[in-house]
Amino acid sequence: MNISINLIQTLAIAVIFLLIGIAIKNRVKFLRTYFIPTPVIGGLVFALIMLVGHQTSSFSVELDQSLTGTFMIAFFTATGFSFSVKDLKKTGIIGLKLAVLTVMLIGLQNALVPLVAPLVGIEPLLELTMASMSMSGGPGTTGAFGPTLEAMGVENATLVGLSAATYGLVMGSIIGGPVAKLLIRKNKLSSNDTGEEIKLDNADSKNVLNEQSITKSLFIILISMGIGTLLVWLLNKTGFIWPDYVGGLFIAAVARNLFDTLNIQLNIKAINVIGNIALSLFLVLTIMDLEIWSLFNLALPMIISLLIQTVFMIAFAIFVVYRVMGKNYDAAVMSSGMCGVGLGATSNAVANMRAVTEGYGPSPNSMVVLPVIVSVLLSLFNPIIITLFINMLR
Template sequence: MVFKLDLIQTLALAVFILIIGDLLRKKIKLLDHFCIPAPVVGGILFSLISLLGYTSKTFTFEFDETLKDVFLIGFFTTIGFTASLRLLKKGGIQAFIFLLVSIVLVIVQNVLGIGLAKLFNLHPYIGLATGSTPLVGGPGTSGAFGPLFEQAGVKGAATIAMAAATFGLVMGSLTGGPIGKALIDRNKLAGKNEKDCQDETVIDKLINLDSDSLLKSAIIIVVAMGIGTIISKWFVDIGLTFPPYIGGMLAAAIIRNIYDFTNKELVLEEIESLGNICLAFFLSMALMSLKLWQLADLALPMMVILLAQVALMSLFAYFVVFRIMGKDYDAAIIASGTCGFGLGATANAMANMETLTEKYNKSAPRAFFAVPLVGSLFIDFFNAFAITFFMNIFK
């Protein structure tokens, strides 16, 4: 039996899955501890139900995924509004250096993934699907690039990328704390306790939203998305392979910096809120359509590549990030945070760093500025271009 859902039914199911995922996160503390997003929880649960139906040959689902691309482009357009050159300059040389280090990590993850994929006689795009796409990028980037890999003929790449992203969310939490603790203890960096200080970037803020500001935010997002379609078409015309959201992201970045240059203010909180809504809906729709049965033939090479990525991330944080960022207490905290967003998400990074600063009762203001600034704002921008670069090389 085939259950065919139209556009509205598909959206309604995605919302239901999002609600179920949120309820499970609240009930199962382990999911919350590892910062597994609600749409990932609900989506994977539904994909397991789909797997049961497929393997038993009793039922399958077909979805109208028209809105999925709209939510995808909407989310990444809001990411573009965070690409402020003025903000990066305000972060100082440390934030800029950490951004460069993170870009190197993106490149190395993809080189390792592609190299091991070729070792298993797999398409290089499988390496990208187990490289920076799911790890630095997370579920959102996986959902964006996975279909592009499949359009290039790599069967199951979207499912692999989503599975790798979920694996990374867990490992990002498991590795960061031990790495940071080892660096602090081995180098005796804790020293005397300092006055507790908490950077504003880690304080939960209550945002008051009103209809006018939300409308203005929605308008500017849609305008950027519209301009982005022209940019994306231009990329296609000159023969470059880019995901559909790149145009909107670039348009938003240009608009943001024009606003900064002219000293005009954007309603960034509202833009971020709308972006989070788009991401939640997109992830629900992307994950509920996963075809887990496509993983069967690739389970072994995928696990080998992902375990190698965990080893790479641990060594990179311990020997590269720590040294380049100054070999001090803040550098150790940054190394811990890098494991968080380098394998999982910025939320994992913040959790890792907060755990360590609480343990040693010593603040790390440099770390709490650089990591969220780079991890949640700038690295997604550069990661998308890095993935696209490798795609064009190996297409």
């Protein structure tokens, strides 16, 4: 029995499973400990129900995904407004080093693709979904690029990428603490061995959420999305394939810095609220549409690929991040944070660093600078680097 549902019904079901995801996460400590996103949980519940229907040949559901792409573009456009050159300058040399390391990490994760793909026997573009797309980018970036790759003929790109991203969210939290512990004990570090403290203004705390601020922010996002579609159209004329959300992301970043220059205050809190709502709907809709049964034949190649990425991340944190960041206590804490970034998300990074500082003492610079730098740089440079690799490997 095939059930076809319309757009309104699809959105309603998506919200229901989003609420189911919230309820499950509130009751399962493991999901909270490893920061598994609520939309991922709810979407997987629906996808598992569809798996039962497929395996028993009893039922299937056809969703109307017409608005999924719009929610995706809205989220990344909202993210673009976080890119403030003025704020980045305040992080000084520490911020600059982290910025370089973040871009380097993205590049190296993708550089492993042509080496690992022949080893595990899958095509390079599918292997790319298990590099920075899912490892550093997480479910959001994977869900955005997956359909682009599938349109190019890469089967199961979204499914493989989102599965890898879920693995990363868990593993990124697991390896961060042990990496920091190893560095601290081996080098006999203490919380007194840190650099000069950096302080950033928390402009979000001054923002007010009300009907006017949310409406104004929504209009700004929609206008940026519209202009962004024109930018993507122009970029595609170059012969390179660019995902639809890149235009809105770049336009938003340019607009943010233009507003900063003109001393026009944006309500970043309201923009983030709208972006988070769009992300939740985008992710739950994307994951609800996954055909999990297609993953069975890819299990072994995926395990090998993800283990290689994990070992690389550990080595990068110990031998590169720690050394570049100054070989002190701050550097050890940030190494644990970068494990969360490279295999999960910024939330994993913060959780890793908080766990380390609770055991070994405070590291103000790590907690202040790393989340700001990596979240902004990943949002801006990850799609560019992924796009370059897509066009090189196709």
